[in-house]
Amino acid sequence: MKPGSRAASAVRARPAAAFGTIFFVNSFGTALYLSVSVLYFTQVVGFSAHRLGVGLSVAALVGLLGSVPAGTLVDLRGSSTVLVVTHIVRAVAFTLYFFTPTFPEFIVLASVIALADRTAPPASQALMAELVPDDKRVPLMARLRVWENLGFASALALSALAVGVDGPSVYRVLVLANALSFVAVAFVAFALNGQRRPNADPARVRSALADLVRRDRRYLYLSGANAVLSMNAALFAIGLPLWILTRTDLPGWAVPVTMLVNSGIVIAFQVRMSKSATTLHAYGGMLARSGIAFAASLVILALVTDRTTGLVWAGLACAVAVFTTGEMQHAVGAWGSSLELAPETARGQYLAVFNLGLGIQDVIGPVLATVLVTSGTIGLPVACGVFLIAGAFARRLLSAPEPGTGPVTAAAPGPSLGAVESEESA
Numbered sequence: 001m002k003p004g005s006r007a008a009s010a011v012r013a014r015p016a017a018a019f020g021t022i023f024f025v026n027s028f029g030t031a032l033y034l035s036v037s038v039l040y041f042t043q044v045v046g047f048s049a050h051r052l053g054v055g056l057s058v059a060a061l062v063g064l065l066g067s068v069p070a071g072t073l074v075d076l077r078g079s080s081t082v083l084v085v086t087h088i089v090r091a092v093a094f095t096l097y098f099f100t101p102t103f104p105e106f107i108v109l110a111s112v113i114a115l116a117d118r119t120a121p122p123a124s125q126a127l128m129a130e131l132v133p134d135d136k137r138v139p140l141m142a143r144l145r146v147w148e149n150l151g152f153a154s155a156l157a158l159s160a161l162a163v164g165v166d167g168p169s170v171y172r173v174l175v176l177a178n179a180l181s182f183v184a185v186a187f188v189a190f191a192l193n194g195q196r197r198p199n200a201d202p203a204r205v206r207s208a209l210a211d212l213v214r215r216d217r218r219y220l221y222l223s224g225a226n227a228v229l230s231m232n233a234a235l236f237a238i239g240l241p242l243w244i245l246t247r248t249d250l251p252g253w254a255v256p257v258t259m260l261v262n263s264g265i266v267i268a269f270q271v272r273m274s275k276s277a278t279t280l281h282a283y284g285g286m287l288a289r290s291g292i293a294f295a296a297s298l299v300i301l302a303l304v305t306d307r308t309t310g311l312v313w314a315g316l317a318c319a320v321a322v323f324t325t326g327e328m329q330h331a332v333g334a335w336g337s338s339l340e341l342a343p344e345t346a347r348g349q350y351l352a353v354f355n356l357g358l359g360i361q362d363v364i365g366p367v368l369a370t371v372l373v374t375s376g377t378i379g380l381p382v383a384c385g386v387f388l389i390a391g392a393f394a395r396r397l398l399s400a401p402e403p404g405t406g407p408v409t410a411a412a413p414g415p416s417l418g419a420v421e422s423e424e425s426a
Contacts, residue, residue, distance in 0.1 A: 015128070015132060015192065016132070016136075016140055016143070018188050018191065018192055019128060019140065019144055020143065020144060020147045021185075021188050022124070022185050023145075023147045023148045023151070024147040024148065024151040025151065025181050025188075026148075026181060026182070026185050027147070027150075027151030027155070028152070028154060028155045028181060029155070029177060029178040029179075029180070029181025029182065030152070030155075031152045031154075031155030031156050031159065032158070032159050032178050032181075033094070033174060033175060033177075033178035035156060035159035035160070035162075036159065036162075036170070036171045036174045036175070038052070039171055040097075040174075040175060041106075043168070043171075044100065044168045044171055044172070045100050045101070045106070047103065047106070051103060055103065055106050055107050055110055056110060057363065058107055059107065059110035059111045059113065059114040060114055060359065060362040060363045061363055062111040062114055062115060063111070063114030063115050063117055063118040063359055064118065064356070064359035064360065064362070066114075066115045066118055066119075067118040067119075067352050067353075067355065067359050068349065068352050068353060068356070070082075070115065070118055070122065070123075070348075070352055071122045071348040071349040071350070071352025071353065072349050073119070073348070074119070074122050074123045074126055074347075074348025074349075074351075074352070075126075075345070075346055075347065075348040075349055079122075079123045079124075079130060079347075079348065080123075080127050080189060080190075080192055082119060082348075083120065083123040083189045084189045084190045086119045086120050086123060087116075087120070087183075087185045087186035087189060088182070088183075088186050089112060090116045090117075090120075090179075090182040091179045091180070091182035091183045091186065092179075093109045093116070094113070094175060094176075094178050094182065095179040096109055097175050097179075098175055098176050098179070114362075118352075118355070118358075118359055121351065121355050122347075122348045122349075122351035122352045122355060125335075125339065125347075125351050126347045126348050126351060127189075127192065128140065128141075129342075131192065135278070137335070137336075137339055138274050138277065138278070138332060138335050138336045138339075139274050141274070141331075141332075141335045142270045142271045142273070142274030142332065143270075143271055145266060145270050145331060146267050146271060149266045149270075150263075150267060152263060153263045153264075153267075156256070156259070156260075159174060160256075162174060212346070212349065212350065212353065218341075218397055219341055219350060219353070219354070221393070221397055222337060222338075222341070222354070222394060222397050223353050223354045223356060224357075225390045225391070225393045225394040225397070226287075226338075226354060226357045226394065227356060227357030227360050227361070228357075228387070228390035229287065229290055229294070229330050229334075229357075229387065229390050229391065229394070230330075230358055230360070230361045230365075231365050231368060231369075232290075232294050232323070232326065232327055232330065232387075233358075233361055233365065234368065234369045235294070235298075235323075235365075235372070236262065236323060236327070237369075238365070238366050238369040239369035239370070239372055239373050240255075240258060240301075240320075241255045242369070242370060242374075243301060243305075243373050244258070246374075247305050247306070247373065248305070248309075248312050249312070250309070250312060250313070250316070254316070258316065258320050261317075261320050261321075261324075262320060262323075262324050262327075265320075265321065265324040265325075266324060266327070266328060269328060270328050270331070273328050273332060274332050277332050277333065277336055278336075280336075280340060280341075280398045280399075281399050282336075283332070283333040283336040283340075283398055284337070284394055284395035284396070284397065284398030284399045285333075285399075286329040286330070286332050286333030286336075287330060287334070287337070287394035287395060287398070288391040288394060288395035289326070289329050289391070290326040290329040290330035291326070291387040291388050291389075291390055291391020291394075292326070292387075292388060292391060293322050293323060293325050293326025293327075293329065294323065294326045294387040295383070295384035295385075295388050296322050296326075297319040297320075297322045297323035297326070298319075298372075298383055298384055298387075299384065300315050300318055300319040300322065301316070302380050303315065304316070334354075337394075337398055338350070338351060338354040338355075339351075342354075
């Protein structure tokens, strides 16, 4: 046996380790890029902040529109093949960023990357579902999230040192390092190839989306509730820093500190939290409690706004802890319910629909987070109410399914999808 074949066999024999590598490397490279992306495009390429924002918004919209077709591609061509191609496309597109693109070229490249970003999660989750037994999927996703946070935190620490040098060459190196990380991820994903082949009938795959809309309203409603709860990402990444910088007297370094505390809590407790949920009822409870936690964290921040510095620090620490608890609960509930209710023959499309919330969050999340912070206390009751209702609705959907709703099991015959059958993922 050739060395390359032995390496591929070893990867296939240990899918958990392979996925851990994928998530860590992907997160590490992405964090390197994010740490300098604004500096690179404004100071090296020469875009204004307004142009950069417009370009990224257009790209996010393109990615959102391409989400469901990407899921169809996963079902037709196979999750492993699509995942490998997706990361190669990412590597090429980020490499082209290295050559200072014009604004139209930037929009094209950013749109391609956005499409790849929306294709990767359903492909990765579908591949994991094919290689990992049902009862081990959510615990694995929890461990992968830990690896993801470790990669992100490690890259942020490294990039902080690199950015301290401050210069176009450093920015270019980090952009290129991100591109190379996708090459490494594609190699590991390729080694997983061959474990399963796409075997779904193309006509049935293409009709699965129509079946989802007509017969599986529960999954659609659950996807909508998840889209609302997914707004927590923009709330933490954009809303919280804006609150710190505009509504308090805390120093600017409080922003990265909160990010590191968030990652530390996830690394310490995400796996432990995943062990408490193994059924749809439990996943529903997780989603409901996540909505409560998001609302509670907003109330805490509102209560300490304009208070003394010591009280603001205490409130911020408490809010971050509560928020991160909700974030971990949301992740477990979303992984478990989306994977368990997605039929094998249409898993890519179902997961793509479920992950539409991530794309919607990319498009409108920053605006909503900004409005929430700048509106003072006006938007607080609305935001809290929305999170509470979304969580409670998700719990009801998963706790009391109606007879005949939900997709078919993998073994169910016929074309019907009418009876019941797991990110920033890689």
